Amino acid sequence: MDKHDEFESFLKNVDEISGLVKDLNSSDVEIRQKAMEEADCYIAALDKSSRTQVNKTTINIRPPLQPSSSPQSECPASFMKMIENDAEDRRLRRVAKEKKALALKGKGNEAYAQEDYETAVKYYSDGMAELRDMLQLYTNRAQAYIKLGKYKEAIGDCERALKCNERCTKAYLHMGKAHLELREYNESRHCFEKIVEIEPGRETMMKEYLTRVDLEEKRETQEMNAKQEFDKEEGKGTAVPQLLEKLSRPGQIPLFYCGGLQILLETVIDCTGQTLFRLNNGFTIISSNDTVRSCLLQKTKDINSQQLCVSVLKLWRNICHGNGENQKMLLRCPVARQAVVHLVASECLAIESLNVRRLARNLMVCISRPKQREENAAVNILESFAAENKFRLQLRDVLTDSITGPFTSVLRNINKSNHHVLPSLISAIGCLAQDDVIRHKLAHDSSYWETLLFAIRQCSSYESKDILYPMLGLIINLSTVTSPVIQEHAVSLCDCCQGLLRDSDGGVITRATGVLSTVLPQSSEAVQHVIQGGVVRTMCRLLKGPGQTATKYAIKTLTVCTAASHLAREELVKSDKKLSTLSHLLRSSSDELVSGNAALCLAHCLELEGIASRLLNTDIVLLLLRLSAGDATKSAVQKNSAIALGKLCQSEPRHLNKLRELHGFEVLHSCMKLIT
Numbered sequence: 001m002d003k004h005d006e007f008e009s010f011l012k013n014v015d016e017i018s019g020l021v022k023d024l025n026s027s028d029v030e031i032r033q034k035a036m037e038e039a040d041c042y043i044a045a046l047d048k049s050s051r052t053q054v055n056k057t058t059i060n061i062r063p064p065l066q067p068s069s070s071p072q073s074e075c076p077a078s079f080m081k082m083i084e085n086d087a088e089d090r091r092l093r094r095v096a097k098e099k100k101a102l103a104l105k106g107k108g109n110e111a112y113a114q115e116d117y118e119t120a121v122k123y124y125s126d127g128m129a130e131l132r133d134m135l136q137l138y139t140n141r142a143q144a145y146i147k148l149g150k151y152k153e154a155i156g157d158c159e160r161a162l163k164c165n166e167r168c169t170k171a172y173l174h175m176g177k178a179h180l181e182l183r184e185y186n187e188s189r190h191c192f193e194k195i196v197e198i199e200p201g202r203e204t205m206m207k208e209y210l211t212r213v214d215l216e217e218k219r220e221t222q223e224m225n226a227k228q229e230f231d232k233e234e235g236k237g238t239a240v241p242q243l244l245e246k247l248s249r250p251g252q253i254p255l256f257y258c259g260g261l262q263i264l265l266e267t268v269i270d271c272t273g274q275t276l277f278r279l280n281n282g283f284t285i286i287s288s289n290d291t292v293r294s295c296l297l298q299k300t301k302d303i304n305s306q307q308l309c310v311s312v313l314k315l316w317r318n319i320c321h322g323n324g325e326n327q328k329m330l331l332r333c334p335v336a337r338q339a340v341v342h343l344v345a346s347e348c349l350a351i352e353s354l355n356v357r358r359l360a361r362n363l364m365v366c367i368s369r370p371k372q373r374e375e376n377a378a379v380n381i382l383e384s385f386a387a388e389n390k391f392r393l394q395l396r397d398v399l400t401d402s403i404t405g406p407f408t409s410v411l412r413n414i415n416k417s418n419h420h421v422l423p424s425l426i427s428a429i430g431c432l433a434q435d436d437v438i439r440h441k442l443a444h445d446s447s448y449w450e451t452l453l454f455a456i457r458q459c460s461s462y463e464s465k466d467i468l469y470p471m472l473g474l475i476i477n478l479s480t481v482t483s484p485v486i487q488e489h490a491v492s493l494c495d496c497c498q499g500l501l502r503d504s505d506g507g508v509i510t511r512a513t514g515v516l517s518t519v520l521p522q523s524s525e526a527v528q529h530v531i532q533g534g535v536v537r538t539m540c541r542l543l544k545g546p547g548q549t550a551t552k553y554a555i556k557t558l559t560v561c562t563a564a565s566h567l568a569r570e571e572l573v574k575s576d577k578k579l580s581t582l583s584h585l586l587r588s589s590s591d592e593l594v595s596g597n598a599a600l601c602l603a604h605c606l607e608l609e610g611i612a613s614r615l616l617n618t619d620i621v622l623l624l625l626r627l628s629a630g631d632a633t634k635s636a637v638q639k640n641s642a643i644a645l646g647k648l649c650q651s652e653p654r655h656l657n658k659l660r661e662l663h664g665f666e667v668l669h670s671c672m673k674l675i676t
Helices: 002-024 029-050 076-113 117-130 135-147 151-164 169-181 185-198 200-231 236-247 254-267 271-279 282-287 290-296 303-320 324-332 334-345 356-368 375-386 389-411 422-432 436-443 446-461 465-478 484-500 506-522 524-532 535-543 548-564 566-575 580-588 592-605 620-629 635-651 654-661 665-670
Strands: none
Touching: 002 029, 002 076, 076 117, 076 135, 117 135, 135 151, 135 169, 151 169, 169 185, 169 200, 185 200, 200 271, 200 324, 200 389, 200 446, 236 254, 236 271, 236 282, 254 290, 254 303, 271 282, 271 303, 271 324, 282 290, 282 303, 290 303, 303 324, 324 356, 356 375, 356 389, 375 389, 375 422, 389 422, 389 436, 389 446, 422 465, 436 465, 446 465, 446 484, 465 484, 465 506, 484 506, 484 524, 506 524, 506 535, 506 548, 524 535, 524 548, 524 566, 535 548, 535 566, 535 580, 548 566, 548 592, 566 592, 580 592, 580 620, 592 620, 592 635, 620 635, 620 654, 635 654
C-alpha cells in the first residue's frame, strides 16, 4: 500500500505538470502569465527539495556541463510535452488494467452465484493482481471468504477496502458479519453502527443485524451459565436431564407424561433452565415420544390426550418465553412444524397469546438458513399464518423488523440453496400485502424496492422464471398504491419489464405488461422512456393475442402512453392505420376496463390530423354510441366513449351525419354530465 501511495503521488505530480503545460499554451495572456508564475514556484520547490550539501573546500576540477544546443533542450515545452505523453500512456495502461479487472470480477460474480466460492476467490485475487485499488474486488472476495468460513481473511479484505474508501458501507457490513461469526460481538456491533453513521437511511436494516448480535451474545452467555450450573451437579443442573430421561420412556399412559411435564415445567423457570432444556435435546426427546406426538397431531382426542397436549404447549411456552434460540429450535422440531398452525387455530393456543414479532422473525431466520433444512416447513407455516387476518393485524407494527428486513436479505442472496423456497416465500409476502396497511408500508419502503429491482435483474439473467413470475405479481399488487418511492424507481422498473417483454414465456410477458400498466401512471419520465424503447408496437402486438389478462394490461399501458405523448399516438396509428384493433376491442370485449380504455385511447389518437377521416365508412360511430348509451357499471366507459365520439365528430363533420341518422345527439347530451 505504501508503494501504491507513492505511485499515486507521482501521478498527481504528472497531472499538475500537464495542467501547467496546457495553461502555458493558452491563448489567454493572463492564464499564460499565471501559469508561468506557478511553474517558477513549482521548479523552485523541486530545486530546493533536491539540493545537496557539498564540501566547499573541495575544488571541482570538472568543468560545468555546457547546455545542449539541441532544439529539444532549447524548448521547455518539448520536455513538458514528453511528460504529458507519459501521463497519457499511463492512463491508457490503467484503462486496460481496469478492463481486465472488471472482466475477472464478472467471472468471480458468476462463480459466486453458482456457489463455487473457491473459484470466486481465485478470480477476485487475479483481478487484484491487475488493479490493486478496485474496491469491489476486496468486498466481493470478503463475501466469498465468509461463505468459506475464512472470517479473518474476510476482515482483512474489508480493512483494505476501507483504505480505498473509508465510507464503504459494504465493507463494514461484511466485516460485521465476520466478527459476529468469530463471536467478537463488540467489534461486530461497531461495524453495523458505523453503517448507520454513514448512511442514516439504513438504520432499519441495520437494526436487524444489531438485534442478531445481541441475540447471539445472549445465547452464548446463557449456555455458559447453564454449563456452570451443570458442573455444580446440584439443583436444576441435574434435575432437567433426569426428568427428560424419564419422559423419554416409551409406552407410558398419557397421565404419566402429564405428571412429568408438570414437574419439568416447575423446574424450567428461568433462562438457565431454558438453556439446559435445549442443550439436553429436550425438544427432540419430547417430540420423538409416540404418545406425545399422537396427541399433538390430534390423532387421539380423549380427555387425557387433550390434557397432555395442553401440558406440552405450556412447557413450550415457558421454555421459549424471552429465549430466541429456543424459539428457533422449536420451529426446527418436526412435530412442532406440523402441528403449530393447527394448534394456533385451536382452543389450546390463540394468536393473541403469541409473540408475533418473534415468531415471524424466527420463521424468516429458518428460511434464510437453508443448510439447516428447515426452510420448507418454515415457509409453509408463514404462508398459513399470512392467510390469518389476526396475524396480519399484529404484524403491522413490526413488519420491518420481522419480515421486510429478512426478506430483502434473502432476495439479495438468491442461489441454488434457497431457489426452491423463494416462490412460496414471495407468495406469502403477497398474502400479507392483502392487508391495506402492510401494502402501504411496503409500497413506501425504498430499500424494499431497490431489492426487488436487484432480484428481477438477477432472475432475468439466470432465467429463474419460477421466481420471476410471483415477484412480478407482487409488484403489480404493491404498485396499485401511489408512492414517491415507486415514482423514484419507475424508470428502472419499467426498463427491466421492457426487457422481459422479449421473453419466450407468455406468463412472464403478461405480468411484465401488468407492472407497466400500474407503474407508468405514476411517472411521466418512465412513460417517455418506454415509448422511446418501442413499447407501443409491443402492446399493439399483445392486443392481437388471445390472452384476456394480457389484453387488459396492454390496453391500459397504451392508454397511458397515448395520453402523455404525441409520438405514442403516431406509433399506434403507424402500427394500425385504421385503428381496427381498438375497434375490435370496442365491439367484442366484455370487460368494461378494456372497452373503457380502448375508447379513451381512440380519443387520444383522434387528436392526430386525418385520423377521423380514415374511419369514414366504418361502424365506429355506432360502437361508440352503444357504449355511451349503455348501462355499464363503470361510468368511465360511458364517459370515455362520449369523449371519443365528440372528438370524432369535431375532427370530421361527416361523422355528424351518421350520428344524426342514429339519433345520437340526445345520448351525447345525456353524457355531458359525466364529462363535466
